Amino acid sequence: MKIEFTPEQDALRQELRAYFSELMTPELTAEVSRAVGEGGGPLFWEAMDKLGKDGWIGVGWPEDMGGRGLSEMEQFIFVEEVMRAGFPFPFLTTESVGPILAKYATARMKEELVSKILGGKMMLGIGYSEPGAGTDLMSLKTTAKKDGDEWVINGQKMWTSLAHHADYIWLAARTNFDPEVKSHSAISIFLVPTDSEGYSCSPVHTLGDVRTNATYYDNVRVPLDHLVGDEGMGMLMIFEQLNRERLSLVNVGAFLKLFNDVTQWASDTEIPGGKTVIDQPWVQINLAKSRAGLEALKLICYRQASEMTRGNLAMEDASAAKVYGTEFFVELYRNLAEVLGVSSTLHRDSKGAVLNGRLEELYRTASIITFGGGTNEVQRDLIARGGLGMPRAKR
Amino acid sequence: MDFSFNDTQTDVQNLANQILTDLSTTERLNAIDQQEDRFDDKLWAQLAESGLLGTAISEDNGGMGFGLTELCLFIEEVGRTVAATPVIPVLVSAALPVQKFGSPDQQKRLLPDVVTGKKLITAGLSEALAECPSSPVTVAEPTGKGFKLTGSKIAVPFAHKAERILVTAKVDDEVAVLLLDPQAEGVELNREISTTREPWFEVVMNEVLVTEEDVLVTGPEGRSAALWIAERTVAASCAMQLGVVDQSMKITAGYTCERVQFGVPVGSFQAVQHRAADCFIDVTCLKLTTYQAVSLLDSEKEATNEVLMAKIWAGDTGHRVSYASQHLHGGTGIDKDYHLWRYCLWARQLEMNLGSSASLLAVLGGRIAEGKAFAE
Numbered sequence: 026m027k028i029e030f031t032p033e034q035d036a037l038r039q040e041l042r043a044y045f046s047e048l049m050t051p052e053l054t055a056e057v058s059r060a061v062g063e064g065g066g067p068l069f070w071e072a073m074d075k076l077g078k079d080g081w082i083g084v085g086w087p088e089d090m091g092g093r094g095l096s097e098m099e100q101f102i103f104v105e106e107v108m109r110a111g112f113p114f115p116f117l118t119t120e121s122v123g124p125i126l127a128k129y130a131t132a133r134m135k136e137e138l139v140s141k142i143l144g145g146k147m148m149l150g151i152g153y154s155e156p157g158a159g160t161d162l163m164s165l166k167t168t169a170k171k172d173g174d175e176w177v178i179n180g181q182k183m184w185t186s187l188a189h190h191a192d193y194i195w196l197a198a199r200t201n202f203d204p205e206v207k208s209h210s211a212i213s214i215f216l217v218p219t220d221s222e223g224y225s226c227s228p229v230h231t232l233g234d235v236r237t238n239a240t241y242y243d244n245v246r247v248p249l250d251h252l253v254g255d256e257g258m259g260m261l262m263i264f265e266q267l268n269r270e271r272l273s274l275v276n277v278g279a280f281l282k283l284f285n286d287v288t289q290w291a292s293d294t295e296i297p298g299g300k301t302v303i304d305q306p307w308v309q310i311n312l313a314k315s316r317a318g319l320e321a322l323k324l325i326c327y328r329q330a331s332e333m334t335r336g337n338l339a340m341e342d343a344s345a346a347k348v349y350g351t352e353f354f355v356e357l358y359r360n361l362a363e364v365l366g367v368s369s370t371l372h373r374d375s376k377g378a379v380l381n382g383r384l385e386e387l388y389r390t391a392s393i394i395t396f397g398g399g400t401n402e403v404q405r406d407l408i409a410r411g412g413l414g415m416p417r418a419k420r
Numbered sequence: 421m422d423f424s425f426n427d428t429q430t431d432v433q434n435l436a437n438q439i440l441t442d443l444s445t446t447e448r449l450n451a452i453d454q455q456e457d458r459f460d461d462k463l464w465a466q467l468a469e470s471g472l473l474g475t476a477i478s479e480d481n482g483g484m485g486f487g488l489t490e491l492c493l494f495i496e497e498v499g500r501t502v503a504a505t506p507v508i509p510v511l512v513s514a515a516l517p518v519q520k521f522g523s524p525d526q527q528k529r530l531l532p533d534v535v536t537g538k539k540l541i542t543a544g545l546s547e548a549l550a551e552c553p554s555s556p557v558t559v560a561e562p563t564g565k566g567f568k569l570t571g572s573k574i575a576v577p578f579a580h581k582a583e584r585i586l587v588t589a590k591v592d593d594e595v596a597v598l599l600l601d602p603q604a605e606g607v608e609l610n611r612e613i614s615t616t617r618e619p620w621f622e623v624v625m626n627e628v629l630v631t632e633e634d635v636l637v638t639g640p641e642g643r644s645a646a647l648w649i650a651e652r653t654v655a656a657s658c659a660m661q662l663g664v665v666d667q668s669m670k671i672t673a674g675y676t677c678e679r680v681q682f683g684v685p686v687g688s689f690q691a692v693q694h695r696a697a698d699c700f701i702d703v704t705c706l707k708l709t710t711y712q713a714v715s716l717l718d719s720e721k722e723a724t725n726e727v728l729m730a731k732i733w734a735g736d737t738g739h740r741v742s743y744a745s746q747h748l749h750g751g752t753g754i755d756k757d758y759h760l761w762r763y764c765l766w767a768r769q770l771e772m773n774l775g776s777s778a779s780l781l782a783v784l785g786g787r788i789a790e791g792k793a794f795a796e
Contacts (some may be wrong), residue, residue, distance in 0.1 A: 026422055026423060026424065026425055026426070026429060026489055026711060026715055027421070027422045027715055027719070028421065028422070028423065028708075028711055028712040028715040028716070029421065029715065029716065029719070029721070030421055031421070034421065083552075098421055195631070276744075281795040281796070282795075284795045286796050287794055288788055288794065292789070292791065303788075303789045304789070306782070306785070308785075309782065309785025309786060309788060309789050310781055310782065310785050312785055312788045312789075313732075313781040313782070313784040313785035313788060314781060315734045316725075316729070316784060316788060316793060316795065317709075317728075317729040317781070319727070319732065319786065319795055320709060320712075320729045320795075321704075321705035321708060321709055321729075321733065323795075324705075324708035324709060324712055325704065325705070325708060327421050327423075328423045328708060330421075331421055331422065331423050331424075332423075335424070341700070342704070345700060345701045345704050348697070348701060349701045349704070349705065360540045402690070402694070404697075405690075405693060405694040405697035405698070406690065406693060406694075406697075408697035409673075409687075409693035409694070409696050409697045410693075410698050412673075412697070413669070413670070413673035413696055413697070414673060414674065414677070414689045415673055415677060415688070415692075415693050415696060415699060416677065416685060416687060416688040417688075418689070418690045418693055419688065419690075420686060
């Protein structure tokens with residue numbers, strides 16, 4: 026046990042920090058803050074291209090797939106730094122779906138898509154939820170039926186984030202209609218090109234100004250090799266993908282920086298009477314609570330990355346990271362917003378906005394995190410079952 | 421960044437767990453509670469026999485020569501069994517500083533007998549409302565051949581059985597770390613009744629002479645030596661708390677799977693599972709912050725912030741897991757024929773020892789304001 030970065034990992038962090046301070050030009054920063062966390066603009070794609078060419082996106086991927094062959098820990102360090110820099114990195118594509126796609130997709134699809142992912146040339150949208158299937162994913166109704174050498178897909182998906190930038194939807198559909206077959210072996214995963222005939226996408230505008238989408242599949246035909254893994258393996262891949270997603274969702278990079286920025290602001294900002302904001306005891310307590318909470322989350326993430334390197338990411342640990350991280354973020358945003366006071370409610374375009382209005386925006390985007398990626402109630406069920414051996418809860 | 425245990429660490433863990441679970445049974449603990457002192461002499465002898473008392477003591481002094489990490493893994497197992505053994509005061513607060521700062525003569529005089537279990541040594545780190553040993557109110561007046569000590573320490577475990585008690589005292593603007601003989605003239609030992617029933621004493625020192633051979637650290641290094649001792653003691657307390665709450669949580673999860681109400685185990689209710697899941701998360705946070713603090717201290721790295729944060733988690737987690745465990749047990753939790761009640765007392769004791777969460781949040785907040793605790 027040695028809970029410190031190796032000198033090589035420390036050097037990697039420094040290298041990345043310098044790299045990103047150069048990459049994040051004022052123009053790119055302006056473009057991505059208009060798009061609230063989703064990227065997709067011309068400068069964004071230019072930067073993705075550079076990240077791909079410089080070999081960063083696949084830093085922890087095997088060399089035979091075009092990566093640099095370092096471990097999951099180096100991959101995590103890269104993502105932490107990319108987040109710290111404020112770049113809207115499409116981590117769902119690269120960190121969460123990507124590795125599952127690389128493991129299960131057909132050789133042809135894998136060859137085509139992995140190099141695009143690691144080259145920073147594509148984004149995926151995830152099509153799981155439907156109007157009538159959210160937490161209870163196995164009740165999904167979208168269907169895929171084999172017809173000759175094609176699959177024919179029909180149905181509707183909700184909350185298909187990034188679909189308007191995506192080249193493919195990573196789609197869950199029912200492929201077995203025998204009532205005797207259990208739902209979890211009736212679902213399969215497909216890669217659906219977003220330029221397919223019969224596919225359409227319409228925007229859903231959210232509280233956080235983040236666009237998401239409803240996507241529609243009307244007799245969409247995809248070739249047989251667009252099925253990922255075997256027929257009926259869908260839920261297994263979904264669980265594996267979600268475990269990885271849960272870790273990415275609570276990456277602390279951006280929040281370590283936010284904490285430091287608020288601390289610096291509080292030290293530099295005078296209050297009437299000549300003292301600074303940070304001289305006030307309650308401010309110090311808010312900051313201390315934030316700091317101690319962040320430290321635990323940081324270690325949870327590092328341990329997960331280290332477990333992934335050893336190939337044993339446990340379900341209860343992924344769920345614990347998700348529950349703790351998301352609920353802590355909500356508290357963190359409040360603790361830090363309190364330090365800024367009423368100014369924390371000013372939009373970044375407003376006169377007087379503090380720290381680029383980040384806390385105003387975070388408050389609006391935070392409501393998604395405790396249910397997105399698997400609602401926290403179900404995560405707690407999984408922790409009790411996997412971590413403490415308690416019986417499966419009735420739902 | 422390596423979170424796994426090596427073979428030595430796993431061996432220490434397993435050996436400690438085996439001896440402690442074999443010997444420190446509920447029946448044995450019940451019997452010890454009838455003694456005047458809550459001390460398991462047979463267990464202590466067995467821990468000596470197995471070499472565990474010398475886990476972090478050098479081979480020259482009869483120990484196994486491992487580090488703080490191995491010692492804290494042993495201490496975690498003691499927490500898991502709430503065994504009646506003073507591992508923290510003897511092996512961490514007293515023995516480690518004697519090894520680190522003591523002369524060869526001081527080491528030879530005390531450490532080999534600690535390893536064999538022949539002698540106990542302890543430490544008085546707390547004073548009433550002054551919990552950091554680096555800023556003591558107790559005064560040491562230089563006599564030319566040593567010091568004259570005046571003041572009092574509280575919460576000193578096993579002061580009456582100790583060969584020496586490590587104490588800190590103020591010498592003008594500096595701090596001295598001294599070894600006090602509890603039998604010396606001018607020492608008064610007043611028994612305190614601690615919530616875990618570990619024998620504690622108020623140690624009153626009235627112009628007690630400490631000769632040169634019992635002076636451990638003086639001069640400008642004194643204050644940092646006191647902090648060195650405090651940080652290791654706090655980290656060890658976090659490790660013990662980790663064992664206590666982890667076991668308390670597991671006992672509770674097991675119990676809720678057995679206890680049937682409304683025709684089903686209460687552990688099948690989502691409300692019960694969610695309270696248990698929150699304990700799992702708390703224990704995870706305590707575990708990781710504690711291991712980080714221990715790992716950094718073991719490599720003699722700067723770890724003041726990390727130790728503070730681990731102890732804040734030890735306080736919060738101790739409080740929350742202890743109450744959740746009691747609550748989910750219903751009446752059984754408070755029944756002294758069942759084994760949960762001791763975990764509850766230990767969790768509280770460790771929560772309050774050497775700084776509560778609230779007081780340490782204030783310390784950490786102060787460091788943040790001084791620019792000493794930015795997030796890396």
